[in-house]
Amino acid sequence: MANNITNCALLVPASEIFYETILALIETVNAAKSVVVQKENFNKFSSYLERTTLVLRDLSKLAIQSSDSLKHAVDILNGEITVAKQLALTCINRNKVYLFLNYRRILKKLEGTTKEISRALGLISLASLDGSSVVNDEITKLCESMLDAKYRITEAEEEILEKIESGIEERSVDRSYANNLLMLIAEAVGISTEQSEVKKEFEALKCEIDNDQLREDLAEALQMEQIVALLCKADIITTPEEKEVRYLSKRHSLGRQPLAPLQSFYCPITMDIMVDPVETSHGQTFERSAIEKWLEEGNKHCPLTMTPLNKLLLRSNKTLRESIEEWKDRNTMITIASLKPKVQSDEEQEVLHSLVRLLDLCIERELHQEWIIMEDYVPILISLLGSKNSEIRKHALEILFILAKDNDDNKERIAKVDDAIELIVRSLARKVNESKTALQLLLELSRNNVVQNLIGSVQGCILLLVTMSSSDDPQAAKDAHEILGNLSFLDENVVQMAKANYFGPLLRLLSSGTESVKMMMAKTLSEVELTDHSKLSLFKDGAQGPLLKLLSHNDIEMKKVAVKALQNLSSLPQNGLQMIREGAVDQLFELLYCHRLSSTSLRERVAATIMHLAISTTAPEADQMKALIFKSEEDIFRLFSLISLTGPHVQQSILQTFIAVCQSSSGFEIRTTLRQISATRVLIQLCELDNYALRASAVKLFHCLMEDGDNSTFLEHITHRCIETLLEIAKTSNNSEEVASAMGVISNLPNDSQTTEWLLNLNTLQVIFNFLTTGNTDSFYKREVVENSAKALCRFTVPTNHQWQKRVAESRFIPLLVDLLVSGTPLTKKSVAISLKQFSESSSTLSTPSKKKKVVFGCCLGSPEPGCCPVHSGICTLESSFCLLEGDAIRPLVSVLEERDIGVSEASLDALLTLIEGEQLQKGSKVLDEANAIGSMVKLLSSDSPRVQEKSLKALERVFRLAEFKPKYGASAQLPLVDITQRGTSDMKSLAAKTLSHLSVLHDQSSFF
Structure with missing residues (x-):
């Protein structure tokens, strides 16, 4: 007995034990959700924490036995929550690039923290609950899930990190490699790729590393230093001006004469200057390739000392290699500077010799090109394009081409020199070799947006290019076509091309040229960036026919370029409709379904073209043309069945195809057929994929199918797991359109009790509440999220289940709904009004009767006591009876009656009419009168909607039975009532006449009755 008393004394409210922990969890969840890097992983982590919070809240409702083991478990959990919160705050506040470089380490910590929280929960379960507890089962499930948790970076992020590691290992990484890495990192972390922004982020990264006081991990510190050293090779983080100042400062300090190499630079075996010197265990240095060859030939001793040699003991002589490279760079700088006056010499042979030397230096190393730019060679080389010597012009063009290749700064530097483009264009019309080189240079320049404007403005340039596009030389013709394609984004250039009959010859060659010429023309159309005007012109001039003909060609490559060209041209709706009208769909379907087709990329292109x-078909003019993708239900079934048999790119195009046709004029029939073939089952499977783009399309199509069908047909496919998946998408997705679609599906789920219970158990009310509290935003899809969430709430407010209504009311939804009547979109207001109406239908039943009533002859007399509801005559609260008056909802509902959207005003009217049902007529009418609702109802007698008219009429017929409202509203109601007696349905005529009799306008014996 004493033991029992002692044990009882140890029972304490669990809320005291877990209160601080729950608060810390909520703070950590908020911090995790605010992290913008690795958002998917942190959202997944925050969902575990939210589930942990729910479990602890359930525990808090129990009285449990306090013990040292329980306190120890809670301390462990609190410690891990602190670690998690600190990690989240670190990821919020630190430099994005720094975080990216540490993604693997961050996710490893996240994974470790998740597992430790799981273990702490397990200890709490053991210390506080017996094995039969329901909460214990929930903890067990959660712990298992968290122990299995995996956080991973994307393939693209992994690839970038691997490139960084490879770059550190490779000694010969150049600036292009470093530039590319920086661009990839910038795109991955979501910062601008503008040079100024990248430079700012990189400087912030260096400062963060320099100021980091937590460098306990020496390996991590060394790795970060190596990464910074690698990225420092990128010229994008240095402006051209800074590079030039740095270069000239160094070059002026070198003197004017090249230095002879030191004797130690020579390899004793080859007697050449070493590139990769290695040192033997006895201190002798050789060129790596030379000494390795010496050993491979069977020699086992050092060629200088004859001591035994071991290949495994050779090590790089880094210091000597750097000295050799520095010596070479110094002499090359001096050489480049010394060649400048020779290039400007009057002696043609000296100029030619110097140009050849410069060309060799350009080819030898990318860094040399930069030095040539710094020495301001560009204006000199441009001036040489006016030379009478064709060899000089050709070499100058070759050097300019190398300088311009893949370097936008240099392209613009070349183009800005006076007459540069004119001189290059002039070389197009000269001898073949010079013309080809000039064409290559012009092609490279045309890849820069700034320079494109200058090229198109040179008189005769486009005409010359059009002429060259018909050249017998395939490469020259291709280059000319590509330049013209690069210039075609400007309408004035397209006009010039049209004047030069560019598209005519192109299409003629596409129709009647040799196979190789057809291939080239189709490839041109597939690769050039055409304006909408150009695409339309090409179709009008007959591009479609030859391209469709090429689809039946035996050569797979020919099919590929033809489909790619059609894909390019069909992105314009007018062209797409013309393709449908002329039978292109059948050919594309035939190609898509061809089992012999082994080319994945071709199938992807075909599917993308069908999607276009x-x-x-969603364009306005599609209705007039009666353009249909599908001719039969079999076509729909056949295409949809491919989703299960193809890769993600084709799947995505097929899903987008169905989304589009479901939104077209024939959409209802398409949706009906998809429902009949159980498309929902496949879509639910796709919703569980990790491919987020594909998943988003599947959810959107799922939503389309549920919007206007008999949703009871979906019941067999809607499982607990399906609903859980949709809610997870809604909570974690960064795509507002996908979230809107997921909530759209949830709002249209079958209205059966089991589905509703599943939704409640999965904490759907909290998800809806979170979305509704975001309010309206400028984003279309974010507004749709709110609309669909408001609609989803309606199923929980039905008056047939007071327990569901109570859960909603206790979650503080009603004040939020009233706010949305003011700020929401029309669709949101409609759903809100429906929920409020359903709440109000329960109010009279749930209102608590007043305790004191004066009874005379079995009747209750007198006005309600103070504190009683003026409509329900009992005690009303939002949480107990859901009373509209307690929620201050009457005036907002009355203002919604004035909405132009008939559906919104009708829903509001329905909600207000619940106040005058049955015996509440007199009290409810008084409340409506005070809120100016009756006047608005009179206006609705003239509504365009017969149903709203009839509802208003029925309500007013009852209101006008009460004498006090006749003088105030009777006059304004007479004309619309008379109008109804003349134009309404027979039932409405009779009711309107009856109402007029209440107003003493007609007598009871009128013929209207």
């Missing part, structure tokens, strides 16, 4: 055609 489907999108074109």
